[in-house]
Amino acid sequence: MSSPVKIAVVIPAFNEQQSIATVVAAVNDISTTEVTIIPVVVNDCSKDNTKKIISGLNCIPLNLPINLGIGGAVQTGIKYAFDNGFDYAVQIDGDGQHPPQRIPDLMRELQKNNWDVVIGSRFINNEGFQSTIMRRTGIRYFQFLLKLITGETVTDPTSGMRMMNRKAMELLYEYYPDEYPEPEALIIYNRNGLKFGEMPVHMVERQGGVSSIQGFGTIYYMFKVTIAIIFTYLRK
Amino acid sequence: MGRIQFISIAVSLLFLGYVLGQIKKGRLREEYAFIWILSTFALILFSFWRNGFEVLAQAFGVIAPPNLIFTAAIFAILVYLLHLSLSASKMHAQNKTLAQEIALLKEKLDKLNPK
Numbered sequence: 001m002s003s004p005v006k007i008a009v010v011i012p013a014f015n016e017q018q019s020i021a022t023v024v025a026a027v028n029d030i031s032t033t034e035v036t037i038i039p040v041v042v043n044d045c046s047k048d049n050t051k052k053i054i055s056g057l058n059c060i061p062l063n064l065p066i067n068l069g070i071g072g073a074v075q076t077g078i079k080y081a082f083d084n085g086f087d088y089a090v091q092i093d094g095d096g097q098h099p100p101q102r103i104p105d106l107m108r109e110l111q112k113n114n115w116d117v118v119i120g121s122r123f124i125n126n127e128g129f130q131s132t133i134m135r136r137t138g139i140r141y142f143q144f145l146l147k148l149i150t151g152e153t154v155t156d157p158t159s160g161m162r163m164m165n166r167k168a169m170e171l172l173y174e175y176y177p178d179e180y181p182e183p184e185a186l187i188i189y190n191r192n193g194l195k196f197g198e199m200p201v202h203m204v205e206r207q208g209g210v211s212s213i214q215g216f217g218t219i220y221y222m223f224k225v226t227i228a229i230i231f232t233y234l235r236k
Numbered sequence: 237m238g239r240i241q242f243i244s245i246a247v248s249l250l251f252l253g254y255v256l257g258q259i260k261k262g263r264l265r266e267e268y269a270f271i272w273i274l275s276t277f278a279l280i281l282f283s284f285w286r287n288g289f290e291v292l293a294q295a296f297g298v299i300a301p302p303n304l305i306f307t308a309a310i311f312a313i314l315v316y317l318l319h320l321s322l323s324a325s326k327m328h329a330q331n332k333t334l335a336q337e338i339a340l341l342k343e344k345l346d347k348l349n350p351k
Binding site for chain 1: 332
C-alpha cells in the first residue's frame with residue numbers, strides 16, 4: 001500500500017476563540033487512513049484566547065509574533081505545508097464559513113481536472129449563504145476585471161476556500177499578498193501558468209468574529225485589489 | 237558679514253557636526269548620511285555665497301529667488317519621502333518573512349521539547 005495522501009488544512013485565525021475549536025474538530029473528523037488531513041492553525045497574533053485554545057487542540061499551532069494580516073498568515077501555513085512534505089494545502093476560514101467536509105471533494109476535482117488550484121465557489125449553483133447585495137456587486141466587479149485581464153471566468157474570485165498542489169505552494173512560498181489576497185492570487189496563478197478551476201461549495205454565514213471588510217474598509221479594499229491586480233499582471 | 241549670515245553659517249556648521257557625530261557613533265546609516273551631508277553643504281555654500289540664489293534664479297528663469305528655494309526644497313523632500321516609503325515597504329516584507337520564520341521555528345522547538 002502506498003503512503004497516504006497528506007493534506008494540510010491551513011486555518012488563519014485572528015481572534016477566533018469562539019469558533020476555532022469547532023473548525024479544528026470538523027477537520028480532524030474527516031481524516032482517514034488513505035487521506036491524512038491535518039489542521040494547521042495560524043494564530044495571527046490574536047488578542048483573545050486563541051493561542052491558549054489552539055495549544056490544547058489536535059492541530060499544528062503556528063503562532064505569529066506580530067499581526068501579519070490574512071495573507072501573511074495563510075502564507076505561513078503554506079510554508080509549513082511545503083516544508084513538511086504535504087501533497088496538498090487547503091485554505092479555509094477560521095470562522096466556520098467553509099465546510100471542511102468538502103475537502104476530499106476538492107482534492108478529487110483537482111486531480112480529475114489536472115488543476116494546480118481548485119476554488120470552492122458559492123455562485124456556481126447559487127446555494128447556501130450568498131452574502132449581501134453590496135458584496136455581490138463587488139464580487140461581480142472583480143469577475144469583470146479578471147475576465148478582462150486573464151480571459152478566464154471565475155464565479156467567486158473572493159472565495160477563501162482553495163486547495164493547491166505542491167507546484168502552487170512553491171509559487172506562493174515566494175510571494176503572497178498581505179491583505180485581501182484572494183483575487184490577486186488568481187492573477188499570480190494565471191501569470192505563472194498554473195491551471196485553476198472552481199467547484200460548487202455550499203457555504204454558511206460566519207459563526208463568530210467580524211469581517212475585515214466593512215465601512216471605509218470597503219473602498220480601500222476595492223482600490224487596493226484593483227491596483228494589485230493590474231500591477232501583478234504587469235509584473236511579468 | 238551680516239548678522240543673519242553669521243547665524244546661518246554657525247547653524248549649518250553645527251548641523252554638519254551633529255550629522256558627522258551621529259555617523260561616527262553608528263546611529264545613522266551612510267546611505268542616509270549622504271543626503272544630510274549634501275544638504276548641509278548646500279546650506280553652508282549659500283550662507284557664504286549670498287547672491288547665489290539670485291544668480292541661480294536668473295539662470296532658471298525664476299523671477300523671485302525665494303520661489304526657487306521653495307520649489308527645489310519641496311521637490312527634494314518629495315524625493316526623499318518616496319525613498320523612505322520604499323525603505324518602509326522593503327522592511328515590511330523582511331519583517332513578514334522573519335515573523336513567519338519565528339512561528340515555524342517555535343512550532344519545531346515546541347515539538348522537540350514538549351511541556
